[in-house]
Amino acid sequence: MNADLLVDLDQYRANLAALRAYAPDALQMAVVKANAYGHGMVPMARAARQGGADWLGVATPAEALELRAAGDRGPLLCWLAVPGAPFAELVAADVEVTASGVDQLQAIAAAGDRPRVQLKVDTGLSRNGAFGPQWDELVAAAARLQEAGSIEVSGIWSHFASADDPDNPSNDHQESVFRAAVDQLASAGVDPGVRHLANSAAAVTRPSSHFDLVRMGIASYGIDPDPAVHVPEVRPVLTARTVLANVKRVPAGASVSYGWRWTADRETTLGLVPVGYGEGIHRTASNRAEVGFDGKRAPVRGTICMDQLVVDLGDRPARIGDPVTVFGPGDDGEPTAQDWADAAGTIAYEIVTRLAGRWSRTYRGER
Known part of the structure; x- marks a missing residue:
């Protein structure tokens, strides 16, 4: 994967x-x-x-x-x-x-x-x-x-x-x-x-x-038409997932990604997530969106790139290959498509319909 x-x-x-x-x-x-x-x-x-x-x-x-x-x-x-x-x-x-x-x-x-x-x-x-x-x-x-x-x-x-x-x-x-x-x-x-x-x-x-x-x-597809129109009986169908491509410990003062739009105020662990706007991830969500990692959320740091984005894992243990959920139903603490929409200043429709590029699709429940 x-x-x-x-x-x-x-x-x-x-x-x-x-x-x-x-x-x-x-x-x-x-x-x-x-x-x-x-x-x-x-x-x-x-x-x-x-x-x-x-x-x-x-x-x-x-x-x-x-x-x-x-x-x-x-x-x-x-x-x-x-x-x-x-x-x-x-x-x-x-x-x-x-x-x-x-x-x-x-x-x-x-x-x-x-x-x-x-x-x-x-x-x-x-x-x-x-x-x-x-x-x-x-x-x-x-x-x-x-x-x-x-x-x-x-x-x-x-x-x-x-x-x-x-x-x-x-x-x-x-x-x-x-x-x-x-x-x-x-x-x-x-x-x-x-x-x-x-x-x-x-x-x-x-x-x-x-x-x-x-x-x-x-x-x-389990996404509310609008935050004001909540449909409690449905649940998101899609989970966008990947793995960490790199992990590094950086000192306070280290800046991240194009334009140095985020600088660490403490020593922290950064994780490299191998998806970006080439896969339809909104660049406008830079420094605002989060992903799911190890049952908690991790904030996106710096500018989202064409093929990758960087997340702040703090002091949590992490290794290359560890799973990351970009968004999903939210059952395990991960953000939802609506969360990404809020971060990108758009609607959840656009978050899911923009998915393209190098994603593969796995279907569960085929008959």
Whole structure:
């Protein structure tokens, strides 16, 4: 083991089961985009199906086609495509695709025999999806194409901007806009199909937004959508671990790493941890983050480098090869992804999705 991500598939399945209890009358989509938030897309997708997830959700066509190539055959939604996207391949692979405008809808309609398509309405995030007159045009085009037998509208959906802030008035506004969009589609003679608006945070805090399906993303990996939205029933799935590459005793006055941004005020033992921003570790966490070592935490000292970082072990015994937990569930005193997010001034989503470079992945609980 040099730098290894231990992924607990049993815990992931347990998380999905626990989250289902928040929306027992809705279908569940396990979101596995961005390499399953850094956990490994194909193994997590397989575990999600084993755990009873009704749908899988991905962002890009490449992700959807990779899942199909790996053998997945269940309901699968893809929602982010650019001009020239391989809609014909997606339709042939029985992937449901999202249309956010008339041109995109027409491209999908031309890609196969009555493809199943979901319509995305922009309810206030001002990101993807159709808004205002564009939505009116999309509804009219969908009704026309479905009447002609060119498409089958299978769903309508949108995304909250502030579900991780449950009291934010934008949530009421967006849900109201979504309900109006559903009614508008039905009034045009189109069965809306599966309606979905809720992400992890809304699934936990806003039952009125559950509709027919909820999309479980970050919470399914055991990470709270926000420190203000705690989900006590789930537990982190991923542990980032490595070993000490070097150990040295240094005197008071010794400075550490690039820029000498930390200087020892006492004699201490430094441990070299062989991961850095080349593995997705945030350089902005320099001098603020901690790792787990021997059942306690050890602070990062100095600037985090491309391939390595230095931690202060104090007077604790340490040898080259001793295990280090960069972050994990926190059960053994180690920091969590949220702790690293706090140190880096970001969100826990970014801590796990940035993991790249020279990590290997080990899966526990494979079936």
